[in-house]
Amino acid sequence: MRTSTCDTWATTRAPSQRSTECAVHAPTARRDRRHDRHLDADQADRPPQSVLERVLRAHHEPAPQRAPDVRAGAGRADHRAGLGLPVHRRPYQGAAVAVADGGPRLVAATLAAQRPQWTPGTAHGYHSRTWGWLVGEVIRRVSGRTPGRFFAEEIAAPVGLDFFIGLPVEQRNRISRMVYQRPAVDLTAVPAEAVPEELREQVAAWRDPQSFSNRAYAVTDPAEIDFDSPDVQAAELPASNGVGTARALARMYAALIGKVDGVRLLTPETLESATKEQAKGKDQVMLIPSRFSSGYMLPTETNPMIGLNSFGHTGRGGSLGFADPEHGIAFGYAMNNIIGGLNDLRATSLVEAVRKSLA
Incomplete structure (x- = not known):
C-alpha cells in the first residue's frame, strides 16, 4: 500500500487562513465513521452496491427509458447532451433551488423541456452546473433518494x-472559508x-456575457453562489458544493x-x-481540448493525471481527484485558496511528484 499526505492542515480554519490537503493512496485504509449511522450491521463489507x-446502468440508458419527459433529441447522459445552459435563469434564485421543496426537480424539468444548445452527439461542452441536476434526477428516479442522501448511504458510509x-x-465548525x-x-x-494569441478565443469568451463559457457557470x-453560506453548504448542489477532505477524495477513487x-x-x-471515452476534441464551454467519459474527465495534454488509463475530475480553484487502475493508485487534492x-x-506539481515516485 502506498499512502502519503502532503501540506496537510487542520480542517478548522479562521476566515483569513488558507488550508491545503493532499492525499495519495492505494485501495485499503482506515474507515471514517461519520456516516456509519446510515449502515446496517452487515453492510460495512458488502459487495458492490446493487443500487x-x-x-449507473440507468445513467447509460437512452433518455426515454431513463426519464420519459426528456426531449427525444437529447437522449444522451454525457457532456454531448447540449443541456449545460438553462434557457431560464430567474426561477432558480441562486442556492434556493436546492433548499426549496422541489427546487432540483424544477431545474431538471426545465432542462428536459428545452431545446439543446447543439444537436446531441455532434459536439460536447462541460455541463459545469447542470450536470448535478441532470444526474441527480436519474438518482431520484432509480433510488427514490436525493443525491446527497444516496451519496451518504451508498458511497460515503460504506467506504468511510x-x-x-x-x-x-x-x-459546520470544521469548515474552512474560501480565500x-x-x-x-x-x-x-x-x-x-495584448492577449497571447493562444488565449484570445478564451479571453473573448470570458468578456462576452452571452458566451457558452460564461452562461454555463451563470445558471x-x-x-x-456564496459557498461560505451555511445554507448553501447544507443544500444539495451535486455539481458544485461537495464538502470534504483530500483523503476522502483519494479513498473514494481507491474504492x-x-x-x-x-x-x-x-x-x-x-x-x-x-470510464469509456464518450467525447473528445474542442470543448464548446472551456474552448480547450477535453476528453470525457459519461461523467469523468479523461487524461489530456494539460491534465495528464498519472497515465492513459487515469480517470477523475478537476474542481474549482485547482482541486483534483483521480484514480489510475494501471498503477493501483488514487489521488486527492483540496484547498480553500482559490487562485x-x-x-x-x-495540483500539477503534486501530480508530477507522484508520477516521479512511481518511475
Missing part, C-alpha cells in the same frame, strides 16, 4: 468518507492585441479500482463502462 450499479453533499449542521486570490493580470481588462439568478476496508464500489465491468488565472500549478 449504485442500477443508477469524510465527505458530504449537503453538510450536516454538526460539521480568493485574483490573478496578477486580468486578461479580460487588457487590450485584445442561477443571481449567478454567484472504485479496488477494495477499501473490504468494500469496492463498482464491479470492474461497470467501471470500464463508466484565479491560468498559472495555478499546485
Whole structure:
C-alpha cells in the first residue's frame, strides 16, 4: 500500500487562513465513521452496491427509458447532451433551488423541456452546473433518494468518507472559508492585441456575457453562489458544493479500482463502462481540448493525471481527484485558496511528484 499526505492542515480554519490537503493512496485504509449511522450491521463489507450499479446502468440508458419527459433529441447522459445552459435563469434564485421543496426537480424539468444548445452527439461542452441536476434526477428516479442522501448511504458510509453533499449542521465548525486570490493580470481588462494569441478565443469568451463559457457557470439568478453560506453548504448542489477532505477524495477513487476496508464500489465491468471515452476534441464551454467519459474527465495534454488509463475530475480553484487502475493508485487534492488565472500549478506539481515516485 502506498499512502502519503502532503501540506496537510487542520480542517478548522479562521476566515483569513488558507488550508491545503493532499492525499495519495492505494485501495485499503482506515474507515471514517461519520456516516456509519446510515449502515446496517452487515453492510460495512458488502459487495458492490446493487443500487449504485442500477443508477449507473440507468445513467447509460437512452433518455426515454431513463426519464420519459426528456426531449427525444437529447437522449444522451454525457457532456454531448447540449443541456449545460438553462434557457431560464430567474426561477432558480441562486442556492434556493436546492433548499426549496422541489427546487432540483424544477431545474431538471426545465432542462428536459428545452431545446439543446447543439444537436446531441455532434459536439460536447462541460455541463459545469447542470450536470448535478441532470444526474441527480436519474438518482431520484432509480433510488427514490436525493443525491446527497444516496451519496451518504451508498458511497460515503460504506467506504468511510469524510465527505458530504449537503453538510450536516454538526460539521459546520470544521469548515474552512474560501480565500480568493485574483490573478496578477486580468486578461479580460487588457487590450485584445495584448492577449497571447493562444488565449484570445478564451479571453473573448470570458468578456462576452452571452458566451457558452460564461452562461454555463451563470445558471442561477443571481449567478454567484456564496459557498461560505451555511445554507448553501447544507443544500444539495451535486455539481458544485461537495464538502470534504483530500483523503476522502483519494479513498473514494481507491474504492472504485479496488477494495477499501473490504468494500469496492463498482464491479470492474461497470467501471470500464463508466470510464469509456464518450467525447473528445474542442470543448464548446472551456474552448480547450477535453476528453470525457459519461461523467469523468479523461487524461489530456494539460491534465495528464498519472497515465492513459487515469480517470477523475478537476474542481474549482485547482482541486483534483483521480484514480489510475494501471498503477493501483488514487489521488486527492483540496484547498480553500482559490487562485484565479491560468498559472495555478499546485495540483500539477503534486501530480508530477507522484508520477516521479512511481518511475
